[in-house]
Amino acid sequence: MRLAALALAGGAALAATAQTNPGLPATLAWSAYDVGSGGYNQAVAIGNALKQRYGVNLRVLPGKNDVSRTLPVREGQVQFSANGVGGSYLAQEGVFEFGAKTWGPQPIRGLLLNNSDQVLTVVAAKDSGIKTVADLKGKRVAWVIGAPSLNQNITAILAFANLTWNDVQRVDFGGFGAAMDGVINGQADAAFTSSISGKAYQLAKSPRGIVYPTIPHADKAGWARMNKTAPFFFPFMGAEGADLSKDNRVESATYPYPILMTYAKQDNDTVYAMTKAMVETYADYKDAAPGNVGWAVDRQNFAWVIPFHDGAIRYWKEKGLWKPEHQAHNDKLVQRQQVLADAWKAVNAGSHADDKAFAQAWMKARADALTKAGMDAVVTEW
Known part of the structure; x- marks a missing residue:
């Protein structure tokens, strides 16, 4: 009994240690x-x-x-x-x-x-016909007011394909959520997001569907243009998120x-x-x-x-x-x-x-x- 009591006391002490607030x-x-x-x-x-x-x-x-x-x-x-x-x-x-x-x-x-298995990139509605970042030309792309990072990220991704905001139709939204809702509801064709965001999953399940425009890793000139504008990006094969898995990866870009x-x-x-x-x-x-x-x-x-x-x-x-x-x-x-x-x-x-x-x-x-x-x-x- 004494040994059992000691064992219980020792276990409790270990549990208490594990719970100690740092x-x-x-x-x-x-x-x-x-x-x-x-x-x-x-x-x-x-x-x-x-x-x-x-x-x-x-x-x-x-x-x-x-x-x-x-x-x-x-x-x-x-x-x-x-x-x-x-x-x-x-x-x-x-x-x-x-x-x-x-x-x-x-x-x-x-x-x-x-640094997860997601990608942070431009996503598009599957019914828009967009397959690569070059296909963004002439499409409706979300611009989030007061969110320079989202907009700068798209600027960099457009630069990969030698495009600028002048080559797309800019559609303004008040926030990240509103921008993604805009794609889901047909007000825009593409927006910047994380592949694991709730909005990405909503787009994937919507009638429009989701696609990740490819950013070819072998295109060194494209990456040089992109990193000149956004040095925090790096090439990545996305494997987590809406319509993504280890068996269904996308050649894309990301950052922490x-x-x-x-x-x-x-x-x-x-x-x-x-x-x-x-x-x-x-x-x-x-x-x-x-x-x-x-x-x-x-x-x-x-x-x-x-x-x-x-x-x-x-x-x-x-x-x-x-x-x-x-x-x-x-x-x-x-x-x-x-x-x-x-x-x-x-x-x-x-x-x-x-x-x-x-x-x-x-x-x-x-x-x-x-x-x-x-x-x-x-x-x-x-």
Whole structure:
């Protein structure tokens, strides 16, 4: 009996250890994409895992565009964001909507990147006759107001086929969900999305059906044009999502999504705890939403286009995964952010006739500062 009691006590102690909160507050808040998106669904699944494991409540705040997802992080209304390339990379760069006087380059920091088997690309209605990205010419393509990342992504994909927005019919929508609904309802023929989003599945099940315009990996010139506009894309054979599987892949393009990010000012211990919790609860949420497998430790990329937060770096170092080359890359990205911040400060110190004059001054100052520092400006006008 005594041995049995000791065994039970030992088991209880192990269970208690497994449930130990790594330092997260009782209530957490993330911003994420629209309700129904892949990113939102993943955040909800992660929230359930945090609740079950640690008793932590995760409040998910949906945002219809990049600005509405990043603003709550900047203002301290949420600690983190399951954001996209717009709310992370483009916010860091201070371009498009983030080039406005109220924004400018942001000190973005990453925790984890989701690299799943999905693709992030242009999808089209099957009845539109679109099979390759070149077939987008003359078709109705969704433009999402206030979402520079979605629009810039399409710009890059069009560039792959030597096309621009002037070669397609632009149809404006107020958000990601509205854009995909527009394709489903026949108001547009193509839009940018994740293959695992709820809207992608809705399109696939609709009378119009879904198709993924191919982006041939062997077309080196096309990829050079695409990466000049969007360096965060890479070739990928999509195997997860609406009408996709390991036996039915698509030759396409993708990048990490979502990106769990915050600001440099976020408390190191909280960031460390969030990173650790994401890893510790992975088994609990990996099958709970499409694409969650992408949060796995072995799928992390520590040399992407935004720097990692010091709190996250601390955890990755403990895991033995953060190498000197990662730190060197991170330092260069932090240096890039400093170059951008200095250029922004200089532009704001000047006087400008109106917002248009300010925008022109910032575009020039930004490109000049990065070029002087030996860095690629990537986006020079918007």
